Amino acid sequence: MNSREWPLYEVFIRSKAGLSHRHAGSIHAADDQMALDHARDTYTRRSEGVSIWVVRSSAIVASDPAEAAAFFEPAADKIYRHPTFYEIPEGVENL
């Protein structure tokens, strides 16, 4: 990567009130305010959002794909943790 390139930011958009922010993509920006502007101009041109979060990609701590087995597979066989015994009322879209 060119060291003169601006830092990478991850963009999270809340599409409407009541929903949580979701990862939309990433952009380059020289500072936090510019990141917010670029996120707005890149990802909300077609009214996709009502709120934006941006965070430096370097500030995100991610799980290691090589450790995926140790991280996630122990949960797979513990069926009693899954709320599969409840019925979801009809018409509830976001739970």
Added chain:
Amino acid sequence: MNKELALLAYVTRLGDNALILAQRMVQAVTLCPELEEELANANFGLDYIGQARLFYSYAGKLEGKGHSEDDFAFLRDAHEYRNVLLLEQPNGHFGDMMAREFLFESFYLLQLDALQSCDDTGLAEIAARAVKEIRYHLRHVSQWIVRLGDGTDESHARMQQAINDHWPYTGELFSADAVDVLLRSDFNGPDLDVIREQWQANVAAVLSEATLGKPDDGWMASGGKQGRHSEHLGYLLAEMQFLQRSHPGANW
């Protein structure tokens, strides 16, 4: 000049300002420093084209001679354009573009804000829509003034030069002629003296944050609002109008 003609002239000027700045921004497409800034510039240019369309459609309605927005944009010569001289200046480097946009939008935002409460409903409605777009533009461009002004020695020097170079074109924004006076008296339009004071304060605040000096008010260019333009406008229009002039009514 009666009040109807003044309103028509005023709306046409607003359309011309929007279209000429839009065309300058379009010319900068592919030349912005980063892909993301590219999108911002193109978005802003499209905002202005949208505003120009609204102003021209309304002007056509006021005029009542069946002229469409395309007639206003593509079939008038330089002397019939009424945009301020500031906006037809060549793009120069990125700092020049930011300086021009910053100085103009600091004015335009105040102008639109005042027009929202003018007595002509059609104009007030367009202003209410445009003011939101320009509020965002100005926020974006002001950050660039601060970023470049308070950046490296090189960027500071070039930003200062850009502000100095465009400053002589700001006087025209506030010099009221018969059209401005009639719009103020008969339609409760903007008071340019009040706007000038607010503009001075707002611009000074951003320049100060950017560690840039505010140029002295010396000689000021004028004439754009009356159709006396610099040579640059002719070239701009030649490029913009070529297709409609060569293939009248071309469509796709």
